[in-house]
Amino acid sequence: xxxxxxxxxxxxxxxxxxxxxxxxxxxxxxxxxxxxxxxxxxxxxxxxxxxxxxxxxxxxxxxxxxxxxxxxxxxxxxxxxxxxxxxxxxxxxxxxxxxxxxxxxxxxxxxxxxxxxxxxxxxxxxxxxxxxxxxxxxxxxxxxxxxxxxxxxxxxxxxxxxxxxxxxxxxxxxxxxxxxxxxxxxxxxxxxxxxxxxxxxxxxxxxxxxxxxxxxxxxxxxxxxxxxxxxxxxxxxxxxxxxxxxxxxxxxxxxxxxxxxxxxxxxxxxxxxxxxxxxxxxxxxxxxxxxxxxxxxxxxxxxx
Amino acid sequence: xxxxxxxxxxxxxxxxxxxxxxxxxxxxxxxxxxxxxxxxxxxxxxxxxxxxxxxxxxxxxxxxxxxxxxxxxxxxxxxxxxxxxxxxxxxxxxxxxxxxxxxxxxxxxxxxxxxxxxxxxxxxxxxxxxxxxxxxxxxxxxxxxxxxxxxxxxxxxxxxxxxxxxxxxxxxxxxxxxxxxxxxxxxxxxxxxxxxxxxxxxxxxxxxxxxxxxxxxxxxxxxxxxxxxxxxxxxxxxxxxxxxxxxxxxxxxxxxxxxxxxxxxxxxxxxxxxxxxxxxxxxxxxxxxxx
Numbered sequence: 001x002x003x004x005x006x007x008x009x010x011x012x013x014x015x016x017x018x019x020x021x022x023x024x025x026x027x028x029x030x031x032x033x034x035x036x037x038x039x040x041x042x043x044x045x046x047x048x049x050x051x052x053x054x055x056x057x058x059x060x061x062x063x064x065x066x067x068x069x070x071x072x073x074x075x076x077x078x079x080x081x082x083x084x085x086x087x088x089x090x091x092x093x094x095x096x097x098x099x100x101x102x103x104x105x106x107x108x109x110x111x112x113x114x115x116x117x118x119x120x121x122x123x124x125x126x127x128x129x130x131x132x133x134x135x136x137x138x139x140x141x142x143x144x145x146x147x148x149x150x151x152x153x154x155x156x157x158x159x160x161x162x163x164x165x166x167x168x169x170x171x172x173x174x175x176x177x178x179x180x181x182x183x184x185x186x187x188x189x190x191x192x193x194x195x196x197x198x199x200x201x202x203x204x205x206x207x208x209x210x211x212x213x214x215x216x217x218x219x220x221x222x223x224x225x226x227x228x229x230x231x232x233x234x235x236x237x238x239x240x241x242x243x244x245x246x247x248x249x250x251x252x253x254x255x256x257x258x259x260x261x262x263x264x265x266x267x268x269x270x271x272x273x274x275x276x277x278x279x280x281x282x283x284x285x286x287x288x289x290x291x292x293x294x295x296x297x298x299x300x301x302x303x304x
Numbered sequence: 305x306x307x308x309x310x311x312x313x314x315x316x317x318x319x320x321x322x323x324x325x326x327x328x329x330x331x332x333x334x335x336x337x338x339x340x341x342x343x344x345x346x347x348x349x350x351x352x353x354x355x356x357x358x359x360x361x362x363x364x365x366x367x368x369x370x371x372x373x374x375x376x377x378x379x380x381x382x383x384x385x386x387x388x389x390x391x392x393x394x395x396x397x398x399x400x401x402x403x404x405x406x407x408x409x410x411x412x413x414x415x416x417x418x419x420x421x422x423x424x425x426x427x428x429x430x431x432x433x434x435x436x437x438x439x440x441x442x443x444x445x446x447x448x449x450x451x452x453x454x455x456x457x458x459x460x461x462x463x464x465x466x467x468x469x470x471x472x473x474x475x476x477x478x479x480x481x482x483x484x485x486x487x488x489x490x491x492x493x494x495x496x497x498x499x500x501x502x503x504x505x506x507x508x509x510x511x512x513x514x515x516x517x518x519x520x521x522x523x524x525x526x527x528x529x530x531x532x533x534x535x536x537x538x539x540x541x542x543x544x545x546x547x548x549x550x551x552x553x554x555x556x557x558x559x560x561x562x563x564x565x566x567x568x569x570x571x572x573x574x575x576x577x578x579x580x581x582x583x584x585x586x587x588x589x590x591x592x593x594x595x
Contacts, residue, residue, distance in 0.1 A: 021494050022416025028403040029426065032463030037429050040440035047439065054446075101334055107327045115331050117580060119338045124576045125569045127523030128544045132565045135548070136348060136558055137341050146361040175338060186588040221591060227431075235433050238525050242548055256435060263439055264530055273439050280436040287431065 047273035054267045065274035076275070078250040079258040080282075082166060086254065087233050089170035095226055098177045099218075102184035116185075120178040131242040134172040135159065159244050162251045169239045169252055180225045187221035188214070216299035223298045227290055234283050255279060349373070349563035356558050372563035376547070379560065382568075384536070385543040392457050392539065393521045399461030400468050400517040401510055407464040408472025409498045413484060423473075426466045434526070442530060456531045457524075461517070468513045474589050475509035476502065512586030515579035519572055540568050 023030070048065055052058035069076050105116050122130060138144055138158040145155030158168040195213045204212070237256035240246050246253040259279065263272035344363070348356075349372050351365040358366075377383070410416075411423050445456045479502060487497045525541040532538055547564050551557060576583070 018414065019416040022410055022414040022419060025410025025414060025494070025498075026407050026422065026464075028462065029407045029464035029466070029469060032460060033425070033429065035444070036441060036460060036463070037432065037437060040437035040444070041432070043440035043443075044436055100330075104327060104330050104334065107323075109324050109327050109331075111331075115335060116584075117577075118335055120580075121573065121576060122338055122342065124519060124572050125342075125523075126519065126572070127525050128541045128548075129523070129565050129569045129572070132544060132548055132561060133341050133345050133569075136345060136562055136565075139558065141356065141361060143340075143344050143361065143363070149360070175341060178338065182584060182587045183591055186584075186591065189588070224591060231431060231433065235435055241525075242545060259435055260526075263442075269439055269443070276433075276435045276439060280433055283431075283433050 044273040044276050047270050048277050049274075050270040052269040054269060058270065061270070065271045068271070069274050069278060075250065075253065075258055079253045079255045082250065082253050083234060083236070083255040085166060086170060086173075086236060087230060089167065090173040090233055091226060091229050093170075094174055094177045094180065094229060095222060097174060098180035098184055098225065099222065101177065101181045102188055103214075105181070105185055106188045116182075120182060123176045123178040126176070127238055128242055130172070130176065131239055134168075134175070135243050138168050138171075160248055162248050165244050165248060165251045169243060172239060172243070173233070180229060183225055184218055184221050187218040191217040219298045220300060223290075223294050227287060230286055230290065231283055234279065234286070345562045345565050348559060349566045351559050351562075353557060353559065369559075372557075372559040373567065375557075376560045376564040377567070379550070379564075380543045380546050381535070382540065382543050382564070385538050385540045388454075388537060389522060389539040389541075392454050393518055395454075395458045396461040396521045397514050397517050399458065399463075400465055400513055403462050403464040404468035404472045404513055405503060405506065405510065406498070407469045408476055409502065411469065412473040412476035413481075413497070413502070414494060426469060430466050430470070438530065445531065451531055452533045452537070454532075454537060457521070457527055461521075465517070468517065471513060471586055471590050472506065472509055475506055478589075479505055508582060508585060509589075511579060511582040512589075515575055515583055516586065518575055522571060544568055 047058065049060060049062060050058040051061050051064070101119060105112055105119070125133070136142060140155075140157040140160075144158070148155040156164045158164045191214060195217070196209055199209045199213055202208075235256050236254045237260060240252045240254045240257045241260070244252040246257050255275075256279075259272055259275045262268045262275060347363055347365060350368050350370065352367075352369045352371075355362065355365050355369075411419065411426075441456070442451065445451050450456050450459075483501055483505075484497050487501045492501065523541060525545070528539045528542055529545070532542065544564060547561060551561055
C-alpha cells in the first residue's frame with residue numbers, strides 16, 4: 001500500500017516526464033541557441049557602445065561609435081551604397097532567372113535530368129573556388145572579352161574598372177541561380193494538376209494557366225527565395241574579398257567586407273559591433289518591407 | 305470529319321514541335337551560361353603560359369599540358385590543406401548528423417511545454433545575420449583559448465544547426481505515428497523509439513544533411529579565415545586564397561590558378577554526382593537549399 005505522498009509524486013513525475021524528455025532531446029540546440037545566438041546577439045549590442053581593441057578592458061564610450069558610423073565615416077555610406085546596388089543588381093534578376101529556368105526544367109522534353117544537373121553544378125562549387133573561376137572568366141584577355149571582340153566590342157577590364165567591377169560580381173552571382181531554381185522547381189512540381197484541368201475546361205490557354213495557376217501557386221516559394229537571397233546578399237563577403245579586395249577604389253566595398261576589416265584587420269571590435277547591429281537592423285527592415293509587400297502578390301491556400 | 309481531326313492533330317504536333325525546339329534552344333543557352341565557365345577553367349588548366357597570350361584567344365589548349373597541376377599543388381602546401389579540411393569536414397558532418405537527428409526527433413515526435421514556441425524561435429534564428437553574432441563568438445572562443453585551433457569550426461556542429469534540425473523534423477513528420485505507438489506497446493522508451501525504430505528510416509534525410517554540411521563546411525571560407533592563424537592548420541579554401549594573392553602580386557600564371565580551382569572543386573563535384581538525388585529531395589522537403 002502506497003502512502004498518498006508517493007502517489008502524488010508518482011503522478012507529478014508521470015506528468016513531468018514527457019516534458020523533461022522533450023527538453024532533453026532538444027537540449028543540444030538550447031545550448032547553441034543560448035551561447036552562440038542569444039549571448040552574442042546581446043553582447044554585440046553592448047559592445048557597440050564601447051571601444052575595445054582586443055587588449056585590456058572594453059571602454060564605455062556612449063554613442064561615439066554610432067555617431068561616427070552614421071555621420072563621420074564616409075566608408076560606411078560608400079559600402080551601404082555598394083551593397084544596396086549589389087542587392088538590386090542580383091536579387092530581382094536572380095529571381096527572374098531562377099523562375100524562368102525552373103519553368104524550363106519543368107517541360108516534358110528528353111534530357112531534363114542532365115540539364116538540371118548542369119545548371120545546379122556551379123552553385124555546388126561555391127566559395128573561393130567559384131570566385132577564382134569567375135576571376136579568370138572576366139580577365140582582360142578572358143573569354144567574355146573574346147566573345148565581345150567577335151561582335152566588335154572591346155570589353156573592359158571588368159574587375160579592375162570602377163564602373164564594371166560591381167556588375168561583374170553581380171554577373172557571377174547570377175551564374176549561381178541554380179540553388180534557388182531547384183526550390184522553385186520543387187514548388188512547380190507541387191502544383192496540383194487539377195487546377196490546370198480547370199483552366200482547360202474554362203477554355204483558357206497556356207498564358208492563362210501560367211498567370212492564374214502557376215504563378216500564384218509558386219508565389220510562396222518565390223517569396224521565400226526573395227527573403228533568403230536578400231538576407232544572404234546583404235551579407236556578401238567572399239566575392240569582394242577574393243575577386244576585387246573591395247576595389248578598385250571603393251567600388252566593390254561590400255558592407256560585410258568593411259565590417260570584416262574593422263573587426264579582424266583593425267581589431268576595432270566595438271565599432272565593428274555597431275556596424276554589425278546596423279546591418280541587423282537594415283536586414284530586419286528589409287525583411288519587414290518584404291513581408292508587407294508580400295500581401296499584394298503572394299498567394300496562400302485557403303485565403304480569400 | 306476525319307480530315308478535320310487529322311489537320312487538328314497535325315497542328316497540335318507542329319505546335320508541340322515548336323515548343324520543344326524553343327525549350328531546347330533555351331536549355332542550350334542555359335547550359336552554356338552555367339557550364340561554360342567550368343569548361344573554360346578545365347581547358348585553361350591544360351594550357352601553357354603561351355596559350356593564354358595567343359590572339360585570337362582559343363578555347364582549347366594547343367596541346368594537353370599537365371604541368372600546371374603539379375606546380376599548383378606544390379605552390380602552396382595543398383596536400384596538408386586537403387588533410388586538414390578533410391578532418392574538419394568529417395568531424396563536423398558527424399556532429400551535424402547526431403545533433404540534428406536528436407533535436408529534430410524532439411521537435412517532431414515528442415510533446416512538451418513550449419515546443420511550438422521554441423520551434424518558431426529556431427526557425428527565426430535562421431534569418432539572423434551571421435555578422436551580428438561573429439564578434440562576440442570570436443571573443444568567446446578567444447577567452448577559452450580556441451582561436452587558432454579547429455575547435456570553433458567543429459564543436460558548434462555538435463549543437464544542432466537550425467537548418468538541418470528543420471530538415472530532420474520535416475522528414476520525421478512524414479513517418480507514420482503508429483510506429484511510435486507500436487514501439488511504446490512493446491516497451492520502448494523515447495530513446496529506443498528514436499534509435500531503434502525511427503533513425504534507421506531516416507537514412508535519406510541523413511544523407512541529405514551529410515552532403516549539404518560537407519559542401520558548406522568545405523567552402524566556409526569566412527569562419528576559416530577568421531579563426532585560423534597558423535599555416536599548419538590552414539584549409540583548402542585558404543590555400544586557394546593565398547594562391548590568388550600570390551598571383552595578384554607576382555607574375556600572373558592563369559593556368560596554375562585554373563588547375564588549383566579544378567582540383568579543389570573536385571570533391572564538391574564528386575559529392576554532388578553521388579548525392580544529387582538526396583540534395584534534390586531535401587530541397588523538395590524543406591523548400592530550402594540547406595545553405
